[in-house]
Amino acid sequence: MNTVIVERPGTGNLVSRFFYGFKSLLIGMRLTFKYLSHPSTVVTQQYPENRKSLKLADRVRAQLKFEIDGEGYHKCTACHICEQQCPNASIHVIERKPSATGKPELDTFIWRLDSCTFCNLCVMVCPYQVLKMDATFESSVYDQKLLAYNLSPYAGPTSGVLMKIEDPEARKKMIEPRGQYAGPTALSGYPLAGISKKQFPETTHQGGHL
Amino acid sequence: MVNMELIPKVTSLDERLGAMAAHDDSPLATQEYFVNMGPQHPSTHGVLRLVLKLDGETVREVIPVLGYIHRGMEKKAETVGYRQQVHLTDRLDYLCSVMNNWVVSATIEKAAKIELNDRIQVVRTIFAELQRLQSHLLWWGVFGMDLGAFTPFLYGFRDREKITKIFEETIGARLTMNYIQPGGMMYDLHPTFQAEVKSLLLYMKPMFKEYDELVTGNIIIQERLRNVGCLDAKSAIALGTSGPVLRASGVPHDLRKSKPYGVYDKVNFRVPIGSVGDCWDRYAVRMLEMRESVSIIEQLIDNIPEGKHLTVKPGAKIRPPAGVYFEQMETARGIFGVLMNSDGSEKPTRVNYRTPNFHNLWCLTKIAPGGKIGDLVSIISSLDVVVPDIDR
């Protein structure tokens, strides 16, 4: 193995160490003075002021978003793959079956930012590239309940189904708009409005024994 | 068969401290007292709690009390599938997340017999070394701060930020990366990756000289670290230490050399070892490791082979055959090992992390007594503990 023994600090009598010490302190002071005298070395970024010039990398993972096409439609078929892959159960896909077609389609796509770890697995496994990670990082709110988003802009079929229909009015009838906070919310420590008790069976305390 | 007399009574912390407090009755004895260092203390790097028995300024005994950030990671790991294992390890040693990801991925790859191409191995090695450099830079800054110099902290973070930027470009995350996946990496390299890394290497080389001027050469640092917290090779091994702590005690044990993984067998690098095992050696070993990391990246950055970045489909189910799987690698703090027990289903039945910090921490109880409070601070800092990695 190619090893190397690290250097030890110099030894010597008190006098030589004293002068070495004096010199070393001056060397350190020279370095810090170099930075003081060169204001161009300042690396501070003044964040709220530099919002306009702030450039984040393309791949920054800060928020889950839907890919929405020009018409405002998405491609999600409510296949639940992302839901199964999510390690923290932060995604909850709710589907509906309209009586007109009888085929399942996406109602709301609940994503919980408060329990999301931004592992990107949902984006990786999505078969239709519906999901993407976005660099919108300023998502702090004053109420944790506001961190459960609905990503889908509407309840209805995918863009592929919708675009086959020529008449815009007929398309509009097939979809129902959904707001950012629409629908029930997924797993959490506290119940949110709209979640039935049945989904979260009460666990009872059954401690082991010593 | 079981001799009940040999089994000790299960005690509590209070009883333990009570037993320690027995003091000398002689009239000349000084009064010893207990101080809680932590869980909130600036130099315990998180929520580590040390109960100190002090005699004036001198430390007589140290009892680490753990669990303030215990999150039940191993229990959590039993509830998720193999693909979801990776992101959990980001949260153990958050300063080495890529290396932790690699260990878990390697365990799963070994279990599920997933083949990798050369590109994956090279890119993983580069990222591991960048991470080591980044982690050591942070350590260097914090080390300076623990010894009372605030400026190295800022310089360390300034240079670490440059590496973090590179990570951000390719991975999209700065701390909890979740980059290395079973079967490859999450993303392919960013187009500017190679150029950025090369400019980083050019930048880093003169910086090492500055670090030496500011900290390494400083007389106060040298006198505070020399012969403080000496850990001899024999007890370093028996106490299960690994990584720079073990090597500083003069044991040339580095998994990158002895059981090469990635492409470590194809690059040239030296393993720095210490001679005394004091805080200085631990400091100097890490400083030299940073330089070696730069040289490893230098050798690899121009020779990244072509190939796919992921050899399995991201959605494919992983079901390894039943059995125990163990894989270990050298992270910035020591050996991180993952033991997985599979029963053939989609989820492991047991995941155990052999974390470097948990094993490195305990030498504190052996080397800290006898020193001053200031020595204890420099010892903790030289062990480079990351508390979430201890508590899991």
Add this chain to the structure above:
Amino acid sequence: MNTPCMKEELQVLITSLDSEITPRESSSILAYKVPIQSLLKIMTILKRDTRFEFDQLQLHSALDWPAEQRFEALYILNSTKTNLEVLLTVNLPRENAVLPSLSSIWAIAEWQEREVFDMFGVRYEKHPDLRRIFLDDDWIGFPLRKDYQDEFMLRRPW
């Protein structure tokens, strides 16, 4: 150093130590099942053996097999000289699980055993300081047992 021939020698050595030692199937590293009575003896021999020098207890943990009502304690030994590693496993009953403490052989075992006690409730003979390590002293139950339940555990709804 770490040659296949050495691995064979190690296999020969370990199987010769006790008649009840059998290889443990389905493991990614060299693994043996060891009877609980001779565990301390075998570990001492492996530590002192000048050829292999298993000077580090790399990992100590346990597996819970609730169907068979047993724990399986795992010991991974490692040598910083020869870089060999070997996994030794011990089966022990789930009720009143007791193991001999190895803290006299490897100092680190003291804390590794405390962790296994904390998580599985395995107690150790002659352990110098048997306390919980991560959880509170008055915690009820051992979390890594498969049948552990408490009120804070969340269940995945789908």
Add this chain to the structure above:
Amino acid sequence: MSVSSFSRNIVSHLDSSPGTSAALFVSGLVGTLAFMSLMALILIYVERKVAAHFQCRLGPMRVGWHGILQSVADALKLILKEDIVPFSADKLMHATAPVFAVVAMLLTLIAIPLSSSLTLADSNIGVLYISAVSGLGVLGILLGGWSSNNKWSLIGAMRAGAQIISYELSATLSVLVIIMLSGSLKLSTIIQSQANGWWIWRAPGVGLIAFITFIISSTAEINRTPFDLAEGESELTAGFHTEYSGMRFAFFFLAEYLNLFVVSALGATLFLGGWMPLHIGDQQGLFSGFNQVMDLIPEFVWFMLKTASLIFLSMWFRWTFPRLRVDQLMKLEWKILMPIGFLNLVLAALMTFFGFFFFATGRGF
């Protein structure tokens, strides 16, 4: 109104009837307090800016132009903050400790000559007075640390006590050198004695060594890095003021920065000639032209410039060096600084006896 005419007003007040002395007392007190608070606010701002630029940062930038009002905002925040007293603290002592710290500084401040005419009290034992009164500051620290009923505070206070008392010795030794060279304890006489040149270079070697000893030991006396063991945040969380918050914490903070000012002013007075402009030789000498040019700069500006440069030096130390360990601190004082100080004193005595320094004519024995 120029500074000198302002001070002349004060002097004329002094000569006036005793009836105005109450008004004078109040105005003097208010003036000193205002000067003190302003000085502390400025120093805190400057320290933050200087530290930031040593560390490639910008420092405060938000409140006012380049954050110039930052310390005012901080002071307001500290005043409005809840005043937390630990339940088991000694309430009276806990409340008095910060007052002690500030009052000690206030008392030293009045003896510092700001210019030839602007001196509040030019006592003939000025140096002695300053070293005696500034020792009171340690009482505040000890009381604060002890009364908080916190072990970290207590350790910090004990460290501070040991440290300040030890370093008082070598500080006094280096001051003695100047007293010996100038032959007076009166600060104005010491300054007058530097009319031909500052003591730091006029007494070859001796002055410089005394100056360096003085800087080191006074840095230790005011608990600044590399000697900030009493409050070393990585060891003792915050040392003696761990349990202080709000206004009481602000008092300690104020005392710390005023200490810095006083010590630097004293250093400037003793070694760098105080308000005396830079002169080389007397007015008839080779450098008389140079001396006349130097005289154009007002005395008060000279004094402030010298003090400011010493304050900057102290900040430079603080943002470059790590902290010493407690035993090394004592070793530095008793094994290195003290012997050097004594040796230097002997040298200074010889030098004074033989008049062996520059421009010694008309002085010496």
